[in-house]
Amino acid sequence: MPRSPAASRGRxxxxxxxxxxxVSPAVVSYVVxxxxxxxxxxxxxxxxxxxxxxxxxxxxxxxxxxxxTEMLGMVMPTAMNPYFAQLAHEVExxxxxxxxMVLTFTSDSSVVAERDQLEQLAGRLVDGVFLCSTxxxxxxxxxxxxxxxxxxxxxxxxxxxxxSVGVDxxxxxxxxxxHLAEHGYTDIGMVAGVGDVGGDQQDARETxxxxxxxxxxxxxxxxxxGTFTPxxxxxxxxxxxxxxxxxxxxxxxxxxxxxxxxxxxxxxxLRVPEDVAVVSFDGSLDAAYSWPTLTSVAxxxxxxxxxxxxxxxxxxxxxxxxxxxxxLVLGRSCGC
Amino acid sequence: MPRSPAASRGRxxxxxxxxxxxVSPAVVSYVVxxxxxxxxxxxxxxxxxxxxxxxxxxxxxxxxxxxxTEMLGMVMPTAMNPYFAQLAHEVExxxxxxxxMVLTFTSDSSVVAERDQLEQLAGRLVDGVFLCSTxxxxxxxxxxxxxxxxxxxxxxxxxxxxxSVGVDxxxxxxxxxxHLAEHGYTDIGMVAGVGDVGGDQQDARETxxxxxxxxxxxxxxxxxxGTFTPxxxxxxxxxxxxxxxxxxxxxxxxxxxxxxxxxxxxxxxLRVPEDVAVVSFDGSLDAAYSWPTLTSVAxxxxxxxxxxxxxxxxxxxxxxxxxxxxxLVLGRSCGC
DNA sequence: TTGAAAGCGCTAACAA
DNA sequence: TTGTTAGCGCTTTCAA
Numbered sequence: 001m002p003r004s005p006a007a008s009r010g011r012x013x014x015x016x017x018x019x020x021x022x023v024s025p026a027v028v029s030y031v032v033x034x035x036x037x038x039x040x041x042x043x044x045x046x047x048x049x050x051x052x053x054x055x056x057x058x059x060x061x062x063x064x065x066x067x068x069t070e071m072l073g074m075v076m077p078t079a080m081n082p083y084f085a086q087l088a089h090e091v092e093x094x095x096x097x098x099x100x101m102v103l104t105f106t107s108d109s110s111v112v113a114e115r116d117q118l119e120q121l122a123g124r125l126v127d128g129v130f131l132c133s134t135x136x137x138x139x140x141x142x143x144x145x146x147x148x149x150x151x152x153x154x155x156x157x158x159x160x161x162x163x164s165v166g167v168d169x170x171x172x173x174x175x176x177x178x179h180l181a182e183h184g185y186t187d188i189g190m191v192a193g194v195g196d197v198g199g200d201q202q203d204a205r206e207t208x209x210x211x212x213x214x215x216x217x218x219x220x221x222x223x224x225x226g227t228f229t230p231x232x233x234x235x236x237x238x239x240x241x242x243x244x245x246x247x248x249x250x251x252x253x254x255x256x257x258x259x260x261x262x263x264x265x266x267x268x269x270l271r272v273p274e275d276v277a278v279v280s281f282d283g284s285l286d287a288a289y290s291w292p293t294l295t296s297v298a299x300x301x302x303x304x305x306x307x308x309x310x311x312x313x314x315x316x317x318x319x320x321x322x323x324x325x326x327x328l329v330l331g332r333s334c335g336c
Numbered sequence: 337m338p339r340s341p342a343a344s345r346g347r348x349x350x351x352x353x354x355x356x357x358x359v360s361p362a363v364v365s366y367v368v369x370x371x372x373x374x375x376x377x378x379x380x381x382x383x384x385x386x387x388x389x390x391x392x393x394x395x396x397x398x399x400x401x402x403x404x405t406e407m408l409g410m411v412m413p414t415a416m417n418p419y420f421a422q423l424a425h426e427v428e429x430x431x432x433x434x435x436x437m438v439l440t441f442t443s444d445s446s447v448v449a450e451r452d453q454l455e456q457l458a459g460r461l462v463d464g465v466f467l468c469s470t471x472x473x474x475x476x477x478x479x480x481x482x483x484x485x486x487x488x489x490x491x492x493x494x495x496x497x498x499x500s501v502g503v504d505x506x507x508x509x510x511x512x513x514x515h516l517a518e519h520g521y522t523d524i525g526m527v528a529g530v531g532d533v534g535g536d537q538q539d540a541r542e543t544x545x546x547x548x549x550x551x552x553x554x555x556x557x558x559x560x561x562g563t564f565t566p567x568x569x570x571x572x573x574x575x576x577x578x579x580x581x582x583x584x585x586x587x588x589x590x591x592x593x594x595x596x597x598x599x600x601x602x603x604x605x606l607r608v609p610e611d612v613a614v615v616s617f618d619g620s621l622d623a624a625y626s627w628p629t630l631t632s633v634a635x636x637x638x639x640x641x642x643x644x645x646x647x648x649x650x651x652x653x654x655x656x657x658x659x660x661x662x663x664l665v666l667g668r669s670c671g672c
Numbered sequence: 673t674t675g676a677a678a679g680c681g682c683t684a685a686c687a688a
Numbered sequence: 689t690t691g692t693t694a695g696c697g698c699t700t701t702c703a704a
Contacts, residue, residue: 036673039673063680065680103439104440378690398682402696
């Protein structure tokens with residue numbers, strides 16, 4: 001046999017510790033994992049040896065023996081959007097608390113890439129996967145085949161047979177519209193995002209916008225749609241401006257879209273909020289860094305991350321369909 | 337013994353494949369890994385069995401045997417900055433090409449978090465680590481102890497004993513300043529970023545700015561400094577405006593800082609580029625999404641990522657100190 | 673309280 | 689060309 005790779009790298013193994021401490025390898029495991037009581041003196045000797053050699057259990061050997069890699073996977077459309085970057089970070093933090101690490105993939109909003117990456121994760125035998133899917137019916141076969149649990153994260157459209165965590169989009173939209181109404185605006189339009197191309201489902205923020213207006217007895221203002229990107233918001237806003245029907249106030253589907261909306265408004269000489277007030281969605285750093293700063297419906301990301309991690313590595317549970325409440329974060333774009 | 341975790345999860349092992357194909361387990365490995373020639377008929381039987389059972393080698397067992405986890409680690413200050421988000425994505429892609437996956441951590445620019453995360457990665461026995469450090473002399477002891485190779489990525493200050501990949505900041509600064517000079521501006525100031533608090537090293541972009549002005553025979557315009565964040569840029573620009581010495585043109589240390597600079601300019605009623613022209617650094621999405629769009633010195637991220645991955649998992653090599661060239665990406669902020 | 677030993681699934685040297 | 693086998697380092701049952 002060649003020398004062990006670990007040894008050749010200079011990493012101490014459990015046997016090295018056992019020898020130094022003058023105990024059997026089993027005892028080292030007992031001490032390190034705290035699985036069994038050992039004599040105080042013995043424990044001390046083992047701990048000394050561990051410290052002296054800088055021993056750390058080999059994770060591959062552990063994983064092989066335990067059937068758990070203590071790793072989780074995450075697939076999201078992009079990290080260029082600070083909303084997802086922040087969500088991923090919160091997941092990373094929540095997972096670390098429980099001793100798990102996260103393998104992260106960005107699919108660039110490609111369904112094919114998403115499927116491939118899920119398959120990669122299945123191949124790595126991660127203990128669970130967080131999926132922020134690009135589509136409403138993701139292809140989860142490779143994970144199912146490997147028996148790997150999944151949480152659909154950032155998930156508006158709930159699948160009955162899957163765990164999911166998402167924000168209450170309807171309620172969030174209500175918050176936005178009601179706030180604009182409180183400012184006294186009666187002409188409240190929307191720049192709505194369109195989700196995946198296949199689905200003809202109307203975005204729930206749009207539904208919420210309509211509901212809220214109805215409840216307030218207001219006539220819906222103009223609505224335009226675009227992709228959930230700055231460009232999408234930009235193009236949509238330009239159309240609105242060209243049509244000369246810019247409402248007094250706008251609810252925008254995401255902070256990223258709002259960046260484009262602001263840009264189009266600036267270019268057209270429209271002042272925000274003096275000429276058109278804006279409230280957007282997500283409460284990401286994009287909102288804080290925009291000019292003017294955006295009033296935005298913020299999602300409780302760390303709460304969502306905690307719940308998602310718990311669903312994967314916590315105690316057994318019922319089917320999870322968590323719908324968390326958003327809250328308004330005030331900026332200057334609404335006129336506050 | 338309890339049933340094997342893999343088996344209990346319904347995952348086929350190499351033995352299952354061997355049995356179904358009527359060969360020895362070794363032959364399965366030969367076929368799957370292509371390490372040894374086998375008879376055509378045998379190979380076919382094995383491939384059939386593999387396909388039928390959906391067999392994939394257990395990565396933990398492989399790692400244990402081979403001494404390689406086929407995983408890499410990456411630690412960066414934040415993914416909220418699209419520059420790092422994009423860099424991480426390019427690393428992910430380059431690593432995937434070679435069959436490696438990447439465990440990513442964001443340190444929130446905390447030195448302590450950075451050290452802890454490097455230690456976590458060492459504990460996981462990743463095959464190599466990319467580090468975008470917050471400080472110029474990162475604590476690499478845990479990685480060194482484990483014999484894990486490191487590439488300092490996005491690294492301006494080269495450490496002689498470490499592999500590093502970074503952009504030529506001096507040259508990049510020259511590009512920016514020369515472009516502003518070509519526009520006919522003679523009063524060219526700077527909003528410079530300050531790196532880690534400990535180091536009193538002047539940022540190389542600042543040095544490059546000075547060099548370039550000298551070469552052009554121009555007197556340096558006003559300079560202000562701030563952290564490499566939108567807020568840092570905002571505060572710095574406000575100081576500049578308050579001092580009533582805003583130069584005709586500004587070189588800004590990063591796109592993120594430039595966001596803050598633009599905001600301060602807008603608030604003060606300064607038009608960009610009519611009153612003050614701006615060229616920034618990084619060429620990230622922040623530049624494309626700003627208003628006006630930023631002319632920026634762009635870094636060749638995928639080239640950097642490829643080189644960094646190669647250094648970790650490619651063939652043996654000399655000490656790598658790659659310094660790549662940036663190039664100018666034109667927006668509207670310079671007056672073009 | 674401690675130790676011996678089986679075996680997780682795999683690779684590769686060696687034998688047939 | 690194919691099979692046998694010795695571990696990789698670890699956890700845990702079972703026996704002492």
